[in-house]
Amino acid sequence: MSMLNILVTGGAGFIGCHMCERLVERGHHVTAADNLVLGLRDNLSALAGSNSFVFQEMDVTDRPALGALFEQGRFDAVFHLAANSDIARSQADPGVDFVATLDTTYAVLDAMRRHGTKQIIFASTSAVYGEAQGVLREDHGPLLPISHYGAAKLASEAFISSYVANYGLQAWITRFPNVVGDRSTHGAIYDWARKLARTPDRLEVLGNGEQIKPYLHVDDLVDAILVAWDRGDAPVNLFNVGGDTRCSVRDMAGIMVEEWPEAARIDYTGGDRGWVGDVPSVDYDVARIRALGWTPRLNSAEAVRAAARWAIGQVRQASPA
Amino acid sequence: MSMLNILVTGGAGFIGCHMCERLVERGHHVTAADNLVLGLRDNLSALAGSNSFVFQEMDVTDRPALGALFEQGRFDAVFHLAANSDIARSQADPGVDFVATLDTTYAVLDAMRRHGTKQIIFASTSAVYGEAQGVLREDHGPLLPISHYGAAKLASEAFISSYVANYGLQAWITRFPNVVGDRSTHGAIYDWARKLARTPDRLEVLGNGEQIKPYLHVDDLVDAILVAWDRGDAPVNLFNVGGDTRCSVRDMAGIMVEEWPEAARIDYTGGDRGWVGDVPSVDYDVARIRALGWTPRLNSAEAVRAAARWAIGQVRQASPA
Known part of the structure; x- marks a missing residue:
């Protein structure tokens, strides 16, 4: 081109x-x-x-x-x-x-x-x-x-x-x-990293953790x-566009505290969604874009982990312990 | 209620x-x-x-x-x-x-x-x-x-x-x-009545007349x-919402000149639509509203005829021959 x-x-x-x-x-x-x-x-x-x-x-x-x-x-x-x-x-x-x-x-x-x-x-x-x-x-x-x-x-x-x-x-x-990924300006992982920076031993998660979605x-x-x-x-x-894999909020929160360098417990606020307008579950057919030859390199959990590492790096750079 | x-x-x-x-x-x-x-x-x-x-x-x-x-x-x-x-x-x-x-x-x-x-x-x-x-x-x-x-x-x-x-x-x-119907403020029948009032022996119709749609x-x-x-x-x-019946532009124009009190020929400008954004053919499933008990009293041709009579009455009232 x-x-x-x-x-x-x-x-x-x-x-x-x-x-x-x-x-x-x-x-x-x-x-x-x-x-x-x-x-x-x-x-x-x-x-x-x-x-x-x-x-x-x-x-x-x-x-x-x-x-x-x-x-x-x-x-x-x-x-x-x-x-x-x-x-x-x-x-x-x-x-x-x-x-x-x-x-x-x-x-x-x-x-x-x-x-x-x-x-x-x-x-x-x-x-x-x-x-x-x-x-x-x-x-x-x-x-x-x-x-x-x-x-x-x-x-x-x-x-x-x-x-x-x-x-x-x-x-x-x-x-x-x-x-998800580096240079994100919003979203759960971004918010969680900021919460952990404030309360390093506790991660508050909106909802009950059961929402399950694809992450790219x-x-x-x-x-x-x-x-x-x-x-x-x-x-x-x-x-x-999306992966074939999905990840629950519970799994994401688990990845987040694994990557966090200190011991932190997870507290769920309860309810089946984080806010009005949030959708609890999404299942997604991506056969059309797959047929063009595209496939994601990272599955949902891998994408979440990469994003968690970046977000944690950001907040620890901003306020080193 | x-x-x-x-x-x-x-x-x-x-x-x-x-x-x-x-x-x-x-x-x-x-x-x-x-x-x-x-x-x-x-x-x-x-x-x-x-x-x-x-x-x-x-x-x-x-x-x-x-x-x-x-x-x-x-x-x-x-x-x-x-x-x-x-x-x-x-x-x-x-x-x-x-x-x-x-x-x-x-x-x-x-x-x-x-x-x-x-x-x-x-x-x-x-x-x-x-x-x-x-x-x-x-x-x-x-x-x-x-x-x-x-x-x-x-x-x-x-x-x-x-x-x-x-x-x-x-x-x-x-x-x-x-x-279509009485007190219409726009649309083909409305336009046609005005055209016939100006040129009583000739009706110019945009397109080739083959467009076929439901009229209600x-x-x-x-x-x-x-x-x-x-x-x-x-x-x-x-x-x-719509009827089960459809009507072609050719049929509508025919009804229009039948209702017009003078002899008028129909001239088509050609092409498969009247303007960009016009859709040549629509076929419509109305089973859901039918299941609620609604059914139209007039079919497409009857609705067009009722509207044509009203529109012709309007232009002849405005400028009696």
Whole structure:
């Protein structure tokens, strides 16, 4: 593939920073846009000296700023990863997801329409499936999300689809579950490491520990998104992405305290979920992306362990005992 | 059912005015809100003297005005029908549907959350299915709408679902195809009557006439929505609504010129659809709403004929020959 000009929205976020590095490695020119609400400038430190990389601090919903960026960047493709990734936070304020998760998508799509950018690669989520039971394939319906995050991602998919049909765009949408790994900016493992730093002999876990979900390492996710982009040739290419393996919250908490250098007990708060909008169990069909040749290198437990080590390293670096 | 305080958004529109009349007949107190962009005050003339009816000219996306309306109205239920119903128009300006079709829903949902209104009855559309082939059931997926209208309705469904899960609302969503009948404010029959008024011997029809779709009379649709509301008891009740019969554009045009009092020939512009975002063929499974006891009184051709007579009467009343 020749060198492309690529915009990565949410480029300083957890998945965004890994994606920027991989796209630069592939020889592309990458512009990362991020409002640094959840993203961190430090996440991009490895790219600081690169001639193939530009960081732009901005809010993607700022239409004049986004228009200027497109005018200057002449983008061939947009990896649209900007979103509110903190699902629990938006229960109190649905506007968080309406703006940060959905309006960012609409802003990006409309800038693409105005500036002739044709390819959008979109980070969707297993949360679009809500509490649907059974093994979930891409053709599952109806989609009844139970979090505003899932709703805003489904709404984003809907407008991506109508923009593809009306303006000749092409889209690659991946719906993925919990992603873990280094440079995470949120999530249970991230929260647990901070809790352990405060109370080194005790880990409080929301819920009863019985929730069981697939966990994917961020490196495997980035591979999957790129495989989908390389090999999906439909107008709208939609893929579930996840491993075949799952991990319970109880197992994750066990891994966490194994990796923690001091003795710590685990206390469960009880109940079948951590917060309203959290889904207790997800089972996921990933045959379509497997058929393109992708397979994760780490299973769920391995991904969790790698993430736990990184998160623990972070909090111990910040406040050495 | 006891007397309820009900808000009908888009209450002066085509479906809204019929719904207001039926709800007042049932003994409810009805407030209609409409910005009169597509709706017409005259559509509500039959209710002008009623003590059980209030009309409020306003834009539902005006948060302070909507908040004041909810404060005063103490609504038990909202029939959310406000939308941009002119699918063709939004191809040039996607913002029309993002605001009038989606942001209206978000504004209504958030007013319901703030003011404790628990029931939402939502007018969705077969356009959420895009160009999907085969007989479409409610559990069809993935949903890839090809119009911004379909995208905004799907996005609305998504947020309705997350509001139900987070704030204890209950929802009744009906996905319906082309609706025809008296007091229509748009659509092919409406457009054709105006064309015939200008050129009484010639009817220009967009496309090749081969598109074939179900048509539902507005009275049958209002029945279906009320049956769904009366009998659906899930948190989110989702129903396709339509007849078992379909009608081609060619058949519709034939009915139109039969009802037109002068001799007129039909000219087709060619191509398999009238505009980008139009779907050439829809086949629709309505077993779920049928199982609740609803059945349409008029088939597609009868519904088209009733609508044609009304539309012709309107243009001839406006400019008698």
